[in-house]
Amino acid sequence: MKSVLAAIMPVLMLASPVAARPAVAQPAPGCDRSCLLDTVHDVLLGLEAHDAAKLAFTKDALVYENGHKTDLKDGIWHDATIITGRSTFVSPIDHQAVFLGMVRRRDGGTALYFLRLKLDGRKISEMEELVAGPKDLLYNPAGVEIPKPMWSDVLPPEERVSSSELRRIANLYFQSVEDHNPKIVPFHPDCNRTENGTLTTNTNKPGVITSDSCDIGVTKFGWIPHVRERRFPLTDPARGIVVGISRLDVEPGLQSNNGPKADHPFSFVIYEIFKIVDGKILNIECFMITPDGHPTVWPLKR
Secondary structure (H helix, E strand, O other), rough: OOOHHEEEEEEHHHOOOOOOOOOOOOOOOOOOOHHHHHHHHHHHHHHHHHHOOOOOOEEEEEEEEEOOOOOOOOHHHHHEEEEEEEEEEEEEEOOOOEEEEEEEEEOEEOOOEEEEEEEOOOOOEEEEEEEEEEOOOOOOOHHOOOOHHHHHOOOOOOHHOOHHHHHHHHHHHHHHHHHHHHHHOOHHHHHHHEEEEEEEEEEOOOOOEEEEHHHHHHHHOOOOEEEEEEEEEEEEEEEEEEEEEEEEEOOOOOOOOOOOOOOEEEEEEEEEEEEEEOOEEEEEEEEOOOOOOOOOOOOOOO
């Protein structure tokens, strides 16, 4: 009997339900630095061709332009022709990529273009665009045509801080704008700020909200009572990069002599790239618009 059981045991084991386990679903392949850069490139190719059909999106992807949902058929996806002044930032840990540059329109005009992507595996789950034009404050496309070398400079290990520290420092800047208090921010002695392509520190250009330094500039934002909807979707500790997004409220009657004038409340939507070296803010590149209809910039809950 033992010899018979021994002979049929392999067959019984093969037929056993325990042995025939269902296949376990494998997680979607991740998107490394090269993959993120390729995805940004594919989006820009689609933008220039006015065709998003080749892009891969998740089923519930969020796609917004200037605070409004878009189907990537109208707006800048209808008008764009050539993209210049390219700067790209990626973070495989955050699954995020950010692009900023200048877009030429079909009518010969220009626009500043900011793109943020979040990927789930190799599919786009979030796509956020900001398009600033001549009607927006401090608009100067020439100021972003030449990418700043510092954005891609890799910092020596001793000058880097963690992702959490990058976010904390960027949030201190937003808080300082709301409180009009530069003392809480670690500014680098050589800090500069550019807004919509216009340098607004260490300059005396007529008609520009200027200051001698980044910290003095904060004291001139008395017309901004709130900085809300703050987000910090992308960090790159090796390069000292953190992306910050927020909404700045403006209230009539709170304007300083060099602030925007209005007879009704409104908001700026702000997209900023911070370069942080040795724990200090060295540079701030700001894109901003005043969106129509005061929408929530981005769904805070999915």
